[in-house]
Structure formats: C-alpha cells, structure tokens
Amino acid sequence: MAFDTILRGGTIATASDTFACDIGIRDGRIAALGEKLGDAKDIVDVTGKLLLPGGIDSHVHIAQPSGPGIVMADDFALATRSAAFGGNTMVLPFAMQQKGESLREVVAAYHKKAEGRCYIDVSFHLIIADASDAVLGQELPALVHDGYTSFKVFMTYEGLALSDMEMLNVMSVARETGALVMVHAENYDAIRFLTDRLERAGKTAPHYHAASRPIPVEREATHRAISLAEIVDVPVMIVHVSNRAAMEEIRRAQQRGLKVYGETCPQYLLLTEKDLEGLNMEGTKYVCSPPPRDKESQQACWEGLQQGVFSLFSSDHCPFRYDDPQGKMNPKGRTSFRWVPNGIPGVETRLPILFSEGVSKGRITLNDFVALTSTNHAKTYGLYPRKGTIAVGGDADIAIWDPQRKVTISQSLMHGGSDYTPYEGIDVTGWPVSTMVRGQFVVRDGKLVGKENAGAYVARGKSDLARPAGTQTAGR
Ligand code: DUC
Numbered sequence: 001m002a003f004d005t006i007l008r009g010g011t012i013a014t015a016s017d018t019f020a021c022d023i024g025i026r027d028g029r030i031a032a033l034g035e036k037l038g039d040a041k042d043i044v045d046v047t048g049k050l051l052l053p054g055g056i057d058s059h060v061h062i063a064q065p066s067g068p069g070i071v072m073a074d075d076f077a078l079a080t081r082s083a084a085f086g087g088n089t090m091v092l093p094f095a096m097q098q099k100g101e102s103l104r105e106v107v108a109a110y111h112k113k114a115e116g117r118c119y120i121d122v123s124f125h126l127i128i129a130d131a132s133d134a135v136l137g138q139e140l141p142a143l144v145h146d147g148y149t150s151f152k153v154f155m156t157y158e159g160l161a162l163s164d165m166e167m168l169n170v171m172s173v174a175r176e177t178g179a180l181v182m183v184h185a186e187n188y189d190a191i192r193f194l195t196d197r198l199e200r201a202g203k204t205a206p207h208y209h210a211a212s213r214p215i216p217v218e219r220e221a222t223h224r225a226i227s228l229a230e231i232v233d234v235p236v237m238i239v240h241v242s243n244r245a246a247m248e249e250i251r252r253a254q255q256r257g258l259k260v261y262g263e264t265c266p267q268y269l270l271l272t273e274k275d276l277e278g279l280n281m282e283g284t285k286y287v288c289s290p291p292p293r294d295k296e297s298q299q300a301c302w303e304g305l306q307q308g309v310f311s312l313f314s315s316d317h318c319p320f321r322y323d324d325p326q327g328k329m330n331p332k333g334r335t336s337f338r339w340v341p342n343g344i345p346g347v348e349t350r351l352p353i354l355f356s357e358g359v360s361k362g363r364i365t366l367n368d369f370v371a372l373t374s375t376n377h378a379k380t381y382g383l384y385p386r387k388g389t390i391a392v393g394g395d396a397d398i399a400i401w402d403p404q405r406k407v408t409i410s411q412s413l414m415h416g417g418s419d420y421t422p423y424e425g426i427d428v429t430g431w432p433v434s435t436m437v438r439g440q441f442v443v444r445d446g447k448l449v450g451k452e453n454a455g456a457y458v459a460r461g462k463s464d465l466a467r468p469a470g471t472q473t474a475g476r
C-alpha cells in the first residue's frame, strides 16, 4: 500500500497558495501532493472541503496556578480536546515560574501535567517571574538550548511583573541565546493606582476592570517594551494587543526597521467593554487583560491584521468556570473586580471566528487566514516547516473545513472545561469538521476519535524572527 491515508478531492490552502490536489500520508507525514496518488488503507473523500494546515494556537494558558482558591477550568486533556474540535493540531501553553522556583523544576512539573493527557501536539513557552542571576545565568540558557526557545515576561500582575532592569536582563539572555521574548505590556503601577482609586470610590463592579486598565496603560507599556528591546537590540513579540494606540506603537517601530512583532486575539475583534456591564456578575465572563475596548479599537485590530502589523492571531485561552466558587464567582471576586480571575475561554472558537469574520466576510484572504493562525506561529516559534504548512515532508497536521457550514456558537457545542463561551449566539460561516494530527484523525466528521495520549511534546528550534536573514531552518 503506497499510503496510509489519502485525502482525495479537496482544495488545499497554504499561506501563499490555494490549489486542488490530493494528499498522500505515510508514517504521519505528508508523502505526496498530486493527482491519482494510487492506493491507501484509508481513502477519504473530501470533495467540497478545504484542507488547511492545522491551527497552531501559540498563546494558551493551561492548568496554571491562578491564586488562592482559584482553579483553571481546563487541564491538558480538556484544553487539547477543545482545541482539536476548533481545528487546531498544536498548542503552545506556558510553563509558569513563580518567585523562588527553579525553572527546570517548573518545566518538569508542566511536562508531568501534560504527559499522556494531550489529544494534539504541545510545546511550552516559559514565563519568567524570577529574573535571578541563577535563572538568567544558567537555567534559562540551558532550557533555550533544550528547545524552550521563547519566554513571556509580564510588566504587570502581582508576583509576575518585572522591573525595567529585569526586563533588560531577560532580553539580554534572549539576545545571547537566540530566543524570542513575548511581552505582556500593561503598566503595573498605573493599574494599581487606578484600582485603588476606583475601590475607594466604591466602584467595584466587574465592568470597572476595564476602567482600571485603560488604553494609555497598554500604550505606555508597549512603547516601553519596544524601547527596552531596541536598547538591547533583540526581537520582541507584543502579545494580545487590544487597541489602535498600541498597534500604532508597533507599526512605528516596524517602520523604523526594528524587529517588533504583534499578536491580537478574538476578544479584541468581537467584544467591547460594554460586555463587562452584564447584570449581576455576568460581566465577569468577559474579564481579561488587556480588557476588550470599543468599536474603534476593534477596527484598529482588523487593520493590524490586514496590514501585517500583527503576524499572529492567537486565543489567549485562559478559561475559568463562571458559576463556580473556584472561578469567576469566587467569594472575593464578588467584593471587587480586582479579585475576578483574568481570562476567557477561546481555543475552540478562535479559528471559526477569524474564518467567518475575516475570510467569509471578505476582510482577509484565505491565505492570510492560514498565515495568521498557523504558518506564522510555526515560523515565529521554531516549528517551521515541520508544522504550519502543507508540504511534502512536513507533519500531516491538517484541518478539514466546510467553508459553507453555518453554525451559531453556543456553549453546548464546546468541548473544554468552562461552563460558558464569551461568544454565545454569534453566527459563523465556515467550520472545521475534522482534525488530523501527524496523520491520525483526532476529530472526524465532528466526532472525537483520537486518544488522550495521542499528542506529542515537540522540542522547538530557534524562532525564524530571532535569526539573521537567510538562516531560516531548511528542514526537519
Ligand atoms: N491575561 C493574561 O495576561 N493572561 C491570561 C489571561 C488574561 O486575561
């Protein structure tokens, strides 16, 4: 038998081309692209369907400690199952260090949480909370060498925020090791100042979360992060950008020739701060940071995607249950927005939302969609060309889409651990019907057929963004 599987009769789209062609799969990889490929154990008729590189969601939070009494809604099994139903074949969650912890031990702990519990492939970014000499001098360079080639730093959050000096030191290690720094850009002191002032005035309802971190909080930190990266001369990825002012900071830096990159997320295209005004505590369902803004900010985020200022579209999936004392409705959260856990579910809805709002409505091309949801993630985080495209030799990570299918997003359709979706009732056109990871179906015609231990950990190479031009990875 020439192939294990042939996908016959579909239309393939990559980040650059769209073409009708069959796919022959052998030993988990794409072995042939062409017509009349011959025989296979499983010949799947995909007439009328789109065959896209599986989504890579390079910004998800899974099973992270989130404060006393708070528990994330997803473990690795739930998050990766949900991701698979959303057309993803790989996710990149964070191994989050807390102050005083050894990075090596943190990484080992996250591997333990993930081991045997992933439906799709997984790799880890690091979160650096303790920028001590031992961490930066020894552990971090060794971990980059071992395939943990990107790390996130926070400019806000108790216990996570780094000082400018610490940011500079972390960025220096990234420069020396060829790693990529991701920055959560919000000004910590400004948020504390505004939060204290709001609470003193009795303004504690969930929607004051947005007032506690307005656009200048993000714009200032974005500008500062870019400046620090320029001083060190290192590439930087500004994650979850929510508004025009921050987007324009990134654009200006790019126009000056700096290696500054941007990411935005579904919540900044579809939600606004008005969503936080829901009756009772319903607004907590939309509490995330940066907060959703307004219609003008949504438009700016679209422009960022259309004009290449943002190269990544990720979910920032960070799910908590709503009706749960360990989630959004925790007892302290009822006393002030300050204690509502930040984050919303989104790994399963990211791709249908961008496909429908972007491709079906004509805002972006299908090839842009593939770039923004898969290929650029692979290039940015050292996975390309093994992942992120449909090419001979690459992993057979493929999402099969019905571009005409109309679906109303609803919690009843979701497969994660949360008890709500922030996108309830939104109509979409275009839906991922099957997802295949390294040649094996995980979801087939809307049904789970994969196993909880089918996903693999993938050690990564260096980011294509952190390499000198012309030295991109040539192969596996
Ligand atoms: N903000 C973050 O920084 N991370 C997770 C979710 C969120 O809202």
Ligand code: ZN
Binding pocket: 184, 239, 240, 289
């Ligand atoms: Zn963040």
Ligand code: ZN
Binding pocket: 059, 061, 316, 318
């Ligand atoms: Zn995040």
